[in-house]
Amino acid sequence: MRRTFGRALAATLLVMVLSMADWAAWLGWDQHMDELPDGSVRGPYEAWQVIGLVGVLLVIGVVVARRVSAVAAVLGATLGMTAAAAYDWSDDASGLWVIGAGLVMLGTFVVSLFVAVLARFVRRPAH
Incomplete structure (x- = not known):
């Protein structure tokens, strides 16, 4: 039980951590708005x-x-994406980042x- 929990x-x-790095790699570097011809x-x-x-x-x-735990996949992704978004957007003075x-x-x-x-419950077809 202890080994499985660990x-x-x-x-x-x-x-x-991978989710936060994913955010940083794809979105974290782009902070400017693009102005269109109509203003x-x-x-x-x-x-x-x-x-x-x-x-x-x-x-x-x-x-x-598939390899470890569906719970770990869901919690890790949710916590990582939320933390990355909160960190990236928290400088918005309007407070809408929340x-x-x-x-x-x-x-x-x-x-x-x-x-x-x-991923956890759909089985691959037998050969």
Whole structure:
């Protein structure tokens, strides 16, 4: 029992750190808004950055859910993404970063739970 708990805790922490590194690699470096010709702004993230972030997170989640624990995959991803978003956005003076970080937490939890359950319980076809 102790060995299993320790392994799951280590996996949770690893997924958390990898999730934060994933955020930093794909989104953390891009902090400027793009001004469009009509004067409006968009950004700071492009679609390809978010797709890359989610793709790497999916791979991490599937591997950990299949090999160690679905709970570790879900908790680690949720905590890591939430911490990274909160850190990245906390300089927003309006205070709306709290709502954004909460939405990141909710979205990451729901999607990672779905992915982890599928990864854990869907069996590969026999050869």
